[in-house]
Amino acid sequence: MPIALVSRQFIDGFGPALEAVAKRDGAAVEFITPLETPGTRLSAADCNRIDCTFADRDMRFDEQTNAVFEDAMMRTKSMKWLHVASSGLYPVPWVDVLDAKGVTITSSTGSNAEPVAQTGFTGLLMLARGFARHVRSQQRHEWNPIRGNELPNDLRGQTVLQLGVGAVGRNFAGFAKAFGLKVIGVRRTPMQAGDPVDEMHHPSELRNLLPRADWVVITCPLTKETRNLLDADAFGRMRKGVRIVNIARGEIVDTEALIEALRSGHVGGAHLDAHSEEPLPPESPLWDMPNVIVTPHNAAASTGNEKRSAEMFIANFGHWIRGEPLFNVQTIG
Numbered sequence: 001m002p003i004a005l006v007s008r009q010f011i012d013g014f015g016p017a018l019e020a021v022a023k024r025d026g027a028a029v030e031f032i033t034p035l036e037t038p039g040t041r042l043s044a045a046d047c048n049r050i051d052c053t054f055a056d057r058d059m060r061f062d063e064q065t066n067a068v069f070e071d072a073m074m075r076t077k078s079m080k081w082l083h084v085a086s087s088g089l090y091p092v093p094w095v096d097v098l099d100a101k102g103v104t105i106t107s108s109t110g111s112n113a114e115p116v117a118q119t120g121f122t123g124l125l126m127l128a129r130g131f132a133r134h135v136r137s138q139q140r141h142e143w144n145p146i147r148g149n150e151l152p153n154d155l156r157g158q159t160v161l162q163l164g165v166g167a168v169g170r171n172f173a174g175f176a177k178a179f180g181l182k183v184i185g186v187r188r189t190p191m192q193a194g195d196p197v198d199e200m201h202h203p204s205e206l207r208n209l210l211p212r213a214d215w216v217v218i219t220c221p222l223t224k225e226t227r228n229l230l231d232a233d234a235f236g237r238m239r240k241g242v243r244i245v246n247i248a249r250g251e252i253v254d255t256e257a258l259i260e261a262l263r264s265g266h267v268g269g270a271h272l273d274a275h276s277e278e279p280l281p282p283e284s285p286l287w288d289m290p291n292v293i294v295t296p297h298n299a300a301a302s303t304g305n306e307k308r309s310a311e312m313f314i315a316n317f318g319h320w321i322r323g324e325p326l327f328n329v330q331t332i333g
Helices: 008-024 058-061 063-075 093-100 113-128 133-141 169-177 205-211 234-235 257-262 305-321
Strands: 003-005 030-032 050-053 083-084 104-106 158-163 182-186 199-201 215-218 243-245 267-274 290-293
Touching: 003 215, 008 058, 008 169, 008 305, 030 243, 050 058, 050 305, 058 063, 058 305, 063 093, 083 305, 093 104, 113 133, 113 169, 113 215, 113 267, 158 205, 182 205, 182 243, 199 205, 199 267, 205 234, 234 257, 257 267
Parallel strands: 003 030, 003 050, 050 083, 083 104, 158 182, 158 215, 182 199, 215 243, 243 267, 267 290
Antiparallel strands: none
């Protein structure tokens, strides 16, 4: 009988669906949930009975539950598979610990793709239409229309260079195309039928593509290859006035290089949902830059995510108990 560590909220909302999947394959499932008494860890016996875990948002964002969950991840010797509710893996110590133990880790890639892309495209529209200025003017009770040489350029016909064309990237590119933008995609795999981009290029061509962009949009995962992908040299290759949208991971951008490019005016603006240090420190100059929109790594926020990520875990659970390959397997490092 598989034994799953899951949150109380998952059991209440989706437990019967998981049990039904197990029953269809002639199995049953037992649930272990983090104890509700503050400061109480799972027993060593329970830690070493866990076969699989679903790290949903209740497990991650409830401080008490998260402490019990992370402790169990560090101590378990029996776990074989972990599924996380996020699209990628967040940088926490137990990820490397589980990887070293040979635990298979899968994600909910695609479950929040549409809300993330919507948030990023909202940031693009706010920058394109001067809303960063309007919001600050409203805070000052100042009537400050855009006139003359300050008028924004038409969005139609501008070029988006999109770093990453996966689940989030395809949604974002679709929005961009609907607004008349040209989209140049960058990813390792060639263009496929249905990719809503005008061109697709390998990452090795990035440096030559940067001068073509009015917008550089980051929707790729954080890897060894993408860490500090946008550094001082990359910003220097971009055309003056380019604007940046980051709805992926903060470490993909060299923050100090970006700040300098914003200060000099070479980068004309940015919407940053992801930051190299989170929470973004109060002393960061990004907070007060008039051409920067800061959001608190919250692009995915949407009520539908929980159901979508739970359904992915349940579907993968069926594959797992039947000994079939899992989908959305994550490679560490």
